[in-house]
Amino acid sequence: MIVYVYDGGFQGLLTAIFEAFARKQDVVKLTGESRFEPGFFDTSVRVRTESAKAERVWLGLQKKIGVEGQQRFYKAFLSEQAEVLQHLFKYAQYVFRNPDGYAENYGNDDVLAMAQAAQKVHREKHRMEAFVRFKKHQNGLFMATIYPDFNVLPLICQHFKDRYADQPWVIYDERRDYGIYYNGSTICEVVLASKPRALTEQDVMETGLDSHELLYTTLWKDYFQSTNITERKNKKLHLQHVPKRYWRYLTEKMA
Amino acid sequence: MEERIQEKLKILADAAKYDVSCTSSGSNRKNDGKGIGDTGSGICHTYTEDGRCVSLLKILLTNYCIYDCAFCVSRSSNDIKRAAFTVEEVVSLTMNFYRRNYIEGLFLSSGIFRDADYTMERMLRIVKKLRLEENFHGYIHLKTIPGASEDMVTEAGLYADRMSINLEMPTEVGLKLLAPDKSHTEVKRELGVIRAKTVQFDDERKLIKSTPRFVPAGQSTQMVIGATAETDRDIMQTADQYYKAFSLKRVYYSGYIPISTDNRMPIIGTPPPLIRENRLYQTDWLIRLYGFDVQEILNETHQHLDLDVDPKLSWALRNFHLFPIDINTAEYRLILRVPGIGIRSAQKIVAARRFGKLRIDQVKKIGISYNKAQYFIRCVDTPFQLNERDEQTVKQLILRTSQSKYLKNQFQQLSLF
Numbered sequence: 001m002i003v004y005v006y007d008g009g010f011q012g013l014l015t016a017i018f019e020a021f022a023r024k025q026d027v028v029k030l031t032g033e034s035r036f037e038p039g040f041f042d043t044s045v046r047v048r049t050e051s052a053k054a055e056r057v058w059l060g061l062q063k064k065i066g067v068e069g070q071q072r073f074y075k076a077f078l079s080e081q082a083e084v085l086q087h088l089f090k091y092a093q094y095v096f097r098n099p100d101g102y103a104e105n106y107g108n109d110d111v112l113a114m115a116q117a118a119q120k121v122h123r124e125k126h127r128m129e130a131f132v133r134f135k136k137h138q139n140g141l142f143m144a145t146i147y148p149d150f151n152v153l154p155l156i157c158q159h160f161k162d163r164y165a166d167q168p169w170v171i172y173d174e175r176r177d178y179g180i181y182y183n184g185s186t187i188c189e190v191v192l193a194s195k196p197r198a199l200t201e202q203d204v205m206e207t208g209l210d211s212h213e214l215l216y217t218t219l220w221k222d223y224f225q226s227t228n229i230t231e232r233k234n235k236k237l238h239l240q241h242v243p244k245r246y247w248r249y250l251t252e253k254m255a
Numbered sequence: 256m257e258e259r260i261q262e263k264l265k266i267l268a269d270a271a272k273y274d275v276s277c278t279s280s281g282s283n284r285k286n287d288g289k290g291i292g293d294t295g296s297g298i299c300h301t302y303t304e305d306g307r308c309v310s311l312l313k314i315l316l317t318n319y320c321i322y323d324c325a326f327c328v329s330r331s332s333n334d335i336k337r338a339a340f341t342v343e344e345v346v347s348l349t350m351n352f353y354r355r356n357y358i359e360g361l362f363l364s365s366g367i368f369r370d371a372d373y374t375m376e377r378m379l380r381i382v383k384k385l386r387l388e389e390n391f392h393g394y395i396h397l398k399t400i401p402g403a404s405e406d407m408v409t410e411a412g413l414y415a416d417r418m419s420i421n422l423e424m425p426t427e428v429g430l431k432l433l434a435p436d437k438s439h440t441e442v443k444r445e446l447g448v449i450r451a452k453t454v455q456f457d458d459e460r461k462l463i464k465s466t467p468r469f470v471p472a473g474q475s476t477q478m479v480i481g482a483t484a485e486t487d488r489d490i491m492q493t494a495d496q497y498y499k500a501f502s503l504k505r506v507y508y509s510g511y512i513p514i515s516t517d518n519r520m521p522i523i524g525t526p527p528p529l530i531r532e533n534r535l536y537q538t539d540w541l542i543r544l545y546g547f548d549v550q551e552i553l554n555e556t557h558q559h560l561d562l563d564v565d566p567k568l569s570w571a572l573r574n575f576h577l578f579p580i581d582i583n584t585a586e587y588r589l590i591l592r593v594p595g596i597g598i599r600s601a602q603k604i605v606a607a608r609r610f611g612k613l614r615i616d617q618v619k620k621i622g623i624s625y626n627k628a629q630y631f632i633r634c635v636d637t638p639f640q641l642n643e644r645d646e647q648t649v650k651q652l653i654l655r656t657s658q659s660k661y662l663k664n665q666f667q668q669l670s671l672f
Binding site: 101102104105106107108109112115116126129130131132133134135136142144162163164165166167212215216218219220222223224226227228229230231232233234235236237238240241242250251252253 | 257260261264265268269271272273285286288289290291292293298299300301302303304305306307308309312313348351352354355356357390510512526527529603604606607608609610611613614617620621622
């Protein structure tokens with residue numbers, strides 16, 4: 001088996017697709033550098049990421065599957081799952097090899113896997129648009145930490161920029177240890193020196209939160225209780241919509 | 256002061272929670288770049304323990320009310336704590352919740368104090384302050400106060416994304432029984448005012464592009480289910496009429512939760528009719544999105560929806576002679592009618608079959624509920640069934656393998672003889 005080892009980035013993936021095409025190597029296993037373990041019977045090829053090659057593949061994809069298709073492809077990539085990346089690789093080969101329109105053949109494993117992975121990531125993106133909880137700090141900065149299943153910060157930044165155009169904010173992905181910061185006009189990526197934690201009541205006393213922050217936290221928790229109809233209690237549905245792994249980051253679910 | 260606002264919020268959120276609507280989609284208000292907020296596809300920010308979504312800050316301006324509607328928790332004869340927000344308090348709560356990404360916007364309703372216009376005028380002041388002073392572009396759902404003047408309602412429509420007024424009971428008879436002061440005629444009048452204005456604004460926009468949007472997310476209404484004796488057919492016929500006459504975006508069905516000892520209604524402690532409510536919503540979906548006519552599902556011989564199976568399956572079993580259909584050749588609208596196949600799956604099937612005949616494993620992967628659908632479809636590799644099953648057998652087979660929460664230990668034992 002031929003194994004392509006690439007840097008794990010999006011451009012790297014596109015370059016790998018380019019190389020496979022150029023070398024006419026159809027059956028290829030794709031591995032990120034960090035996960036690479038040489039196998040006895042494998043021939044490994046190091047893919048050196050080249051933006052020019054990646055660009056050509058990206059434009060080629062656009063011609064085949066349109067801008068919407070590209071977006072889905074990118075979303076699926078952000079799932080960061082090895083098997084999805086393998087499907088993406090084969091998906092690209094499949095659409096390049098076939099006439100236009102085959103990107104809609106959901107009877108094909110790779111086409112379906114791409115669509116389903118993109119949908120999963122899209123759901124997590126949507127969930128994070130819902131589950132971000134800002135806390136206002138004394139300096140006026142609105143700060144939130146999240147721990148999403150997939151790498152969705154690149155997908156949500158535009159939403160938050162459009163919506164909270166008049167306030168500075170930070171959304172920090174604890175799992176991947178980076179965040180996005182909006183200063184009132186532009187967005188940039190940040191890595192914090194001291195890592196933030198999901199804030200507990202105790203932290204509130206210690207950190208530099210705005211003097212009204214505790215009031216609104218309380219009001220929100222109260223509201224969350226008051227708007228519930230106890231006669232209709234449905235814990236299963238509640239957990240389905242708000243899985244426990246997100247609770248640490250949700251103001252209304254904190255103790 | 257802080258304690259007072261805390262208490263008010265508790266009272267006025269509690270009183271507003273029986274309004275079901277929490278939609279925050281369907282509008283397209285954009286941030287102008289320096290303001291705050293926008294609307295789009297709608298976001299449910301959290302879910303309460305009853306499994307309902309929290310999208311908007313849903314509150315009453317006040318729960319003081321001059322009316323005494325038997326089904327309403329805020330009725331004037333009810334001995335409960337009363338409170339009223341000031342305009343500033345509602346604005347400040349909305350803005351501070353919104354800035355923390357708790358909510359998509361505001362859902363504002365109110366008890367009627369003094370008279371309709373007096374109440375409506377307060378509500379109008381709140382929306383205007385949000386839009387004009389706070390530069391707020393988030394979602395606003397405003398309840399129309401029955402009896403408010405046309406001018407006031409029209410002005411509110413320029414600032415709200417959605418407006419609604421509740422039918423309360425599915426029929427005029429039911430409403431008169433429990434709320435003699437209210438009438439469907441008044442509801443129709445107000446829905447009609449907004450509908451006419453929407454059409455007028457849309458027409459003007461065709462000529463003058465800068466014409467403002469009027470209630471861009473449309474109108475909705477709500478009916479209480481199970482407080483009075485209406486059949487499911489009554490309910491869905493009413494819904495269907497209102498959808499058609501007023502181009503409503505949604506009709507909501509709210510299972511009655513007993514809150515009163517009034518002997519005209521179910522007694523306190525009666526569990527809310529959750530399954531029935533769920534079946535009504537499913538029917539609503541079939542009518543709005545799946546191309547069903549209400550008559551096909553509910554008619555003279557079928558006045559009530561089945562509780563043990565969903566309305567689509569129920570319809571399919573009653574029309575068993577129309578099946579099985581061939582997934583590889585049937586029209587899209589017929590595939591939509593197969594139990595266990597939703598809109599997305601139907602679209603994928605129609606897209607995929609152009610590239611080759613579909614097999615069972617493929618349609619399973621596409622995401623249909625094969626457990627249900629298998630008795631109604633044929634794929635290219637579906638084996639021939641020698642002795643044809645009848646609809647009763649199929650129903651029992653589906654129920655036995657179903658995991659529906661409603662069906663635990665409920666399916667009927669097959670009779671041996």
